[in-house]
Each structure stands twice: as structure tokens, then as C-alpha cells.
Amino acid sequence: MATTNHCFGHSPSETQTQSGGIHSGRNLVVGLGGSYRWVGLLCLCLTPLTGCQWANSGKNAQGAQLYQQGQYTAALQKFQEVIAADPSNPDGYYNLAATTHRLAKQRQDAQLFAQSEALYNQCLDHSPNHVECHRGLAVLLADTNRPDRAFALMKTWASQNPALAEPRIELARLYEEYGEPQTALKYLEDAVLTDANNSRAWLALARLRESSGELTQALQNYQRALALNGAQPMVAERIAAISRQLNSNLDAARYGNGTQIATQGPLSTRY
Numbered sequence: 001m002a003t004t005n006h007c008f009g010h011s012p013s014e015t016q017t018q019s020g021g022i023h024s025g026r027n028l029v030v031g032l033g034g035s036y037r038w039v040g041l042l043c044l045c046l047t048p049l050t051g052c053q054w055a056n057s058g059k060n061a062q063g064a065q066l067y068q069q070g071q072y073t074a075a076l077q078k079f080q081e082v083i084a085a086d087p088s089n090p091d092g093y094y095n096l097a098a099t100t101h102r103l104a105k106q107r108q109d110a111q112l113f114a115q116s117e118a119l120y121n122q123c124l125d126h127s128p129n130h131v132e133c134h135r136g137l138a139v140l141l142a143d144t145n146r147p148d149r150a151f152a153l154m155k156t157w158a159s160q161n162p163a164l165a166e167p168r169i170e171l172a173r174l175y176e177e178y179g180e181p182q183t184a185l186k187y188l189e190d191a192v193l194t195d196a197n198n199s200r201a202w203l204a205l206a207r208l209r210e211s212s213g214e215l216t217q218a219l220q221n222y223q224r225a226l227a228l229n230g231a232q233p234m235v236a237e238r239i240a241a242i243s244r245q246l247n248s249n250l251d252a253a254r255y256g257n258g259t260q261i262a263t264q265g266p267l268s269t270r271y
Helices: 050-068 072-085 090-106 110-126 131-143 148-158 165-175 183-192 201-212 216-229 233-263
Strands: 006-008 028-029 040-045
Touching: 028 072, 028 110, 050 072, 050 090, 090 110, 090 131, 110 131, 131 148, 131 165, 148 165, 165 183, 165 201, 183 201, 201 216, 201 233
Parallel strands: none
Antiparallel strands: 006 040, 028 040
């Protein structure tokens, strides 16, 4: 059965939706933290599920909840049960990898880092375009002092999928984190050209342009992102805030020009 994923949690561009009347499905933990702003806390994805998929979905959901509560050992057990029941379940591998990664960071345990890396790669073996897994693996490579490998991972993913915007969005985030906003901008512009209907790409482009002070273009990009996905209250808030700022700037400019004209007139004879 074909499925449509609706993810939320690691970006305001992604909000909870319902698909096929099912209120739970893929449940992904993305709580790696660290110095990377672009790694969020929790992502839950909803897909139409039946049979054993539903059972695994429940275990992934329980594990994700335990993870969010900081009960990592109990979460690991749930994700291991998912893989035991379905050895080809990419989300089970991803969740197990992300939780192991969290523990590795907490304990600074090289063996756990290695286990997590292997699990991320197993996830990608089963789902080569798994967005969260690529992101998690890139963070792990950076965490283990291999940023060059993180960039290589994302670039290879992008080159192998020229019609997919997601690798370019993630690569842009990585470049931004490493202080290269202009390169990030290039990849985001490429992403919206690749998929003009990708709300995440427009949102990322809007954020980058806002951070660089390009408010008019940022406003247009936010508006495009919201038009593509209206269930984004945080995006609506940014649109309102930038609109107020632009109007305030315009009023200030008009007031300044008016004052200048007044001071250029002849001196009053009243005093």
C-alpha cells in the first residue's frame, strides 16, 4: 500500500495530521541535542497501517514516549522488539540508533557511538532516503570529529537523488551550522527549484534570509511555505512579525524624510 508521511516535531514546517483515519503510525525519536540547532526533539510520522505494521507502530510509539521521558533503556527495549518482529523496519533501526546515539553522547562511550553508527547505516540500507536517519548520522559523524564525512554523506545523498529536495535542505542546514550561509543559500535555492511545492524548503530559505536581514524576501518565502502547508502557526507568527517590522521601517523612513523636508524650509519670523 502506498503511504504518505506527515512528520512533525523537528521543524515548525511539519505539523501533526491524520491520514487514513489512523492517529498513530511511524514514531521517530530525533532527540540528539548537542550543538546542532537543526536537530529537534521528537518527530512523529503518520501512515496508513495494518496488521503487524500497526503492532510495530505501537511499539515505536511507546518507545518514542519513553525516550521523550528520558527512559532510554526502556525505549531501547521497545525499539529492539520492533526490529525483532520486523527486521526490515527502517524506523525501528532509526529509533534504536538515535537512542543509542543519545546514550553515547551522555556517556562519551566510543563503543556506543560505533553501535549507533552501524544502526543508522542499517536504517539507510532499508530506506535509502530516510531524512531523519541521514540527519542523525551526519550529527554522529560530526560528534565523532568527522565533519568531512558528514558533508560527504549529504553530498552523496543529494547527487544520487537529483529530483529530491530533502538532501539539499539537510545539506544547507549543515553548511549553515558550519558558518557558510552563502553555500547554504545556494542549496536551498536549488531545493526550491527542484521541488517548488516543498514547504520545508521554502521555510528553510525564509529562515536563512531572515537571519541575514533580507526581510522582504524572507516574508515572501514564509508566505509561500504557509500557502503550501497552512497548518503552521509558527510560520504565521513570523509572517506577522516581519510584516510589522517592515511597516515600522517604512513609517520610520517616511517620518525621517518628512522631518528632513521641514528642516530645509525658511526660518520662521515668529521668533
